[in-house]
Amino acid sequence: MITAMQQHRLILSLAAAILITALLSLIIGNQPLPLIKAVQESFNQQPGVYSLILTELRIPRTLVALLAGASLGLCGAVMQSLLRNPLASPGLVGSASGAALGAVVTLYFGIAGLFAYALPIGGMAGALLATLTVYLLAGREGGTLTLILAGVAVNAFALALVSLLLNLAPSPYAVQEIALWMLGSLANVSRNELWILLPGTLLGWLLVWRQGRPLDLLTLGEETAGSMGADLPNLRRRLFLAIALAVGSAISVTGAIGFIGLVVPHLLRPLVGYQPSRLLVPSAMGGALLLMLADMGVRLLPVQGEIKVGVVTSLIGAPFFLWLILHNRRRGV
Amino acid sequence: MSLLSGKGLCVSRGQRPILKGVDIVLQPGEMLGLIGPNGAGKSTLLRILAGVMPADTGELSLDETAMAPIPQTERARRIAYLPQLSEIAWPMCVERIIELGRTPHLEPWQSVGDEDREIIGKVIRQTDLLALRDRSFNTLSGGEQARVLLARAMVTEPDILLADEPVSALDPAHQLDVMNLLRQHCETGHSVIVVLHDLSLAAHYCHRLQLLHQGMTLAEGSAEEVLNEKNLADAYEIELTKANGSALKPTSLPWRRLRKDE
Numbered sequence: 001m002i003t004a005m006q007q008h009r010l011i012l013s014l015a016a017a018i019l020i021t022a023l024l025s026l027i028i029g030n031q032p033l034p035l036i037k038a039v040q041e042s043f044n045q046q047p048g049v050y051s052l053i054l055t056e057l058r059i060p061r062t063l064v065a066l067l068a069g070a071s072l073g074l075c076g077a078v079m080q081s082l083l084r085n086p087l088a089s090p091g092l093v094g095s096a097s098g099a100a101l102g103a104v105v106t107l108y109f110g111i112a113g114l115f116a117y118a119l120p121i122g123g124m125a126g127a128l129l130a131t132l133t134v135y136l137l138a139g140r141e142g143g144t145l146t147l148i149l150a151g152v153a154v155n156a157f158a159l160a161l162v163s164l165l166l167n168l169a170p171s172p173y174a175v176q177e178i179a180l181w182m183l184g185s186l187a188n189v190s191r192n193e194l195w196i197l198l199p200g201t202l203l204g205w206l207l208v209w210r211q212g213r214p215l216d217l218l219t220l221g222e223e224t225a226g227s228m229g230a231d232l233p234n235l236r237r238r239l240f241l242a243i244a245l246a247v248g249s250a251i252s253v254t255g256a257i258g259f260i261g262l263v264v265p266h267l268l269r270p271l272v273g274y275q276p277s278r279l280l281v282p283s284a285m286g287g288a289l290l291l292m293l294a295d296m297g298v299r300l301l302p303v304q305g306e307i308k309v310g311v312v313t314s315l316i317g318a319p320f321f322l323w324l325i326l327h328n329r330r331r332g333v
Numbered sequence: 334m335s336l337l338s339g340k341g342l343c344v345s346r347g348q349r350p351i352l353k354g355v356d357i358v359l360q361p362g363e364m365l366g367l368i369g370p371n372g373a374g375k376s377t378l379l380r381i382l383a384g385v386m387p388a389d390t391g392e393l394s395l396d397e398t399a400m401a402p403i404p405q406t407e408r409a410r411r412i413a414y415l416p417q418l419s420e421i422a423w424p425m426c427v428e429r430i431i432e433l434g435r436t437p438h439l440e441p442w443q444s445v446g447d448e449d450r451e452i453i454g455k456v457i458r459q460t461d462l463l464a465l466r467d468r469s470f471n472t473l474s475g476g477e478q479a480r481v482l483l484a485r486a487m488v489t490e491p492d493i494l495l496a497d498e499p500v501s502a503l504d505p506a507h508q509l510d511v512m513n514l515l516r517q518h519c520e521t522g523h524s525v526i527v528v529l530h531d532l533s534l535a536a537h538y539c540h541r542l543q544l545l546h547q548g549m550t551l552a553e554g555s556a557e558e559v560l561n562e563k564n565l566a567d568a569y570e571i572e573l574t575k576a577n578g579s580a581l582k583p584t585s586l587p588w589r590r591l592r593k594d595e
Contacts, residue, residue, distance in 0.1 A: 084422035210441050216433055219422045220485070223385040228489075229409030229437045274423035274469075 014285040068250035073287020076261030081276035090261035094130030097158035099251035102126020120252035127248025184255035184310020204246025212277025259317025342391035366539030373545040383414035409437035413491035434488035
């Protein structure tokens, strides 16, 4: 049995790892950043180039990776617990594909170039709209299976619309712009993106606050959970909104980043005794850690330009996920 | 004064009626056996009483007051429901699953305290799960899983325990143990409604039986009244076996539990 002590130890280890990774993430890049010098500079009257790199680029980039990764990890755990299905990803209720569609619409119609916040706002609107559609189709009363099927349908439709826009794009440049955005990257993140990301992310996290208990009850099945006092319609509404806000904000800023929300809860679940409520915080921390590491990885890769971080997470995530499933099956879990 | 009652309960699924106006009354301290052939509507009735499924028409009351306005959390403290089939989504360990039964008594920010632990420990001993408490649920046999789920319902310490075929996966010794536990639950002033297919167990352990057939109550009363030749023939299409010319008593069990420490 997993004790409270072991749980605390896990959270502390993750926190320490996050701290170290965040510091490294400030230093590592195209050019290694002399961190102490940069900090000294930023206290000077006239900040130098190092301090500019630190405050305008590296800190926002690190924080965005941390927040977006945490949202993906947290929402993955929430989604899997809510649907009682270890294969659910946070994007299942439409938040990720909706965000992609919303963002691509702004790129396609050139709204993205009009003002700085247009693209992420489009993304968030898309995420909310897609999630709302799934909810209205299946979320109020339908069972888990209906919900999954509705999610799959809405995702497919949103991605089809994205394809349509790519298809109709007026120039190869527009196609490239859309395609590259979709790959998912933290390369061009600045303070603006951080401010855009923050409110939706925090609001989403807040909505998940204290929902661990009903998620635990759901382990026993929907009927039993209901008979034990869990208000399931309310829980579903609340968590759908949380995922739309948190994942929608993350995807709107970073582009599609796959597999973190799927793999991280999987990886950590045995360490918390499989209990949904105990998985939430470690999963958020694990997601933050993984995205920061992946983003650091792409900065270190000796290739021309930069490999997009979304490509890396899927490239490593998919085979790893397969290995994990086979490994667990062999152990009979 | 009745503890729990339902009046004129009707429910249909699509065009097919499942319950056609069933009345049910549960007295404090009573163990009521709900019997009837497959498809008679026993589980549906239990689900309606548990509040996990609405009836199309009919009234439910708890302590002679209408059930509907009672908050979900209070209902969850007073009525525990043990469904027939339970799939546990995650391979959590036995003790953690049983702990979940205390949830209705905890505020959202509270975790399980000493008093809760005491109750959990007591129930784990009663349900013979001491040796299994650290095992993961999915490594248990069907019968062991059934006992864990019963323990989960018992730690809630509900006034009313609604159990849907709690013994169907159990060996005879554990069947008797579970029936004894349910009886014990009643002796402390609580009540039980239990759906059973084993008529001998039902007749032997329940204070009163209610026989459902095709969505209606066919008979209700003591075991002798309910399990007569006519009702058995009408509902189940069976008759009592005769030995030496006289029919066997339906209330007699062919075996009883050896005490392990005897």
